[in-house]
Amino acid sequence: MYKLIGIDMDGTLLNSQKQISARTQSAIQAAKDKGVQIVLSSGRPIEGLRAYLDQLGLNSEHDYAVHYNGSFVENVLTGEIIRQQVVSAADVKTIGRTARSLNVNTHAFSQILGLITPKSSKYTQLEAQINHIDIHEVDFETLDDDHPMIKAMIVDEPEKLTQAYQNLPAAVVEKFTIVQSAPHFLEFLNPQSNKGLGIQAVAERLGIPAEAVMCIGDAENDHHMLEYAGLGIAMANAMPQTKAIADYITASNDEDGVAQAIEKFILV
Template sequence: MYKLVAIDMDGTLLRSDKTISDRTKSAIKKAREKGVTVVLATGRPIEGVRKTLEELEMLTDKDYVLSYNGALVQKTKSKEAISKVTIKGKDLHYLHGLSKELEVNIHAFVENQGLVTPRNSKYTQVEADINNIDIKIDDFSRINDQDNVVKVMFIDEPEILGPAYEKLPKEVFEKYTVVMSTPFFLEFLNKNVNKGLGVQLLAKHLGIKREEIITLGDAENDRHMIEYAGLGIAMGNAFESIKEIADYITDTNDEDGVAKAIEKFVL
């Protein structure tokens, strides 16, 4: 019996118009009524998924969320952290210097400070709007080397960010988890951080075994959790590389793929 279901949001839970179908809401509700823990696994901060958590009625003492691609696992109601794996201010300063060399825009999520950037740009504004959070303009000079930084992001037009990614030094990939979550978002996290680790740490907290876990996703930042789960499910619209490693392929996000998978394997 499966006891934990972790679901990616964009391209998975959410349809192309960013809504959740009634069938998917119903399947998630029925799974939770059976005692299954259902969690959102996202690159966003908790503020960016609060509306969805409210819509799914997942704001009780028994609900959790995997935010920042697994860097932070927390209770949705109290925001109490179950696990937190960050990088440091010195990493931000290093990556800031690299962003200048590559001529790309940068912002970071800094603990107790929120979304910080040297200058606002198109895709920092997109980030803020998606997550309903404020932007703090700061040149990073007031961030100390030992301050906790949840993640750093290079954000820019795909035709700028793509070539910049190709020019990243080898040491960057050795030091950090590097995730291209969208063509305009390139994320840098603690080397140990990925959604798979987040799922693993939550499962350990809940006393749930690996073979009792289902994960659903569509993109490269879902790879680790799909590989880790007892049943890793790729969406019909997933990257081919994700379909290749999945145990099962469901329908697309616009065809109730999440609902169909939960109905088949949980209900």
């Protein structure tokens, strides 16, 4: 019996209209009624999860969320941080310089200023829109080295991003956990930060072994948690490399894939 389900947001839990379908909400509630812990695990900040956590009733002192791709694991009600691994301002400057050298756009998340970018692009605007947060134009080079950061991102057209990914300097690749969360988002995290470690932190807090964990995702940033889980499930709309590591492939996010997976493996 699976006792914890880690669920990615965009492309997984949410359909193309950024909504949770009635069938999916019903399946999640039925799993909760059976005592299964539901954990939303996303590259979004916690602000971008709140409305969905409230919609699903995942807002009690017993609920946890993994956000910023595992940089933070947080008690949803109390705000207690049970795990935190972030990057430094010096790291963000490195990514900014790398982005300039590769002729792609960049933004980052500051613990004080929120979403910051040297120059706003349509994908930074998309990030702000999705998460209902403001954009602050900040030259990364002006940040003090002790300025508290969270993560950095390279954001651009998918073709440009793919080329930039392939041409990242070896020193950068070795220094960060690098995950692609969308065709236009490439994320640079603390090397000890990923969704797998985030879900593991919740499971250990609750005394749940990895074999009793099920995780569902659609993109490269979900790989660590799919590999950690006793059962890793990819969406039909997932990246090919995500499907390749999954134990099972469910329907797409527009076909209630999360609901179908819960019905098959939990509600039996």
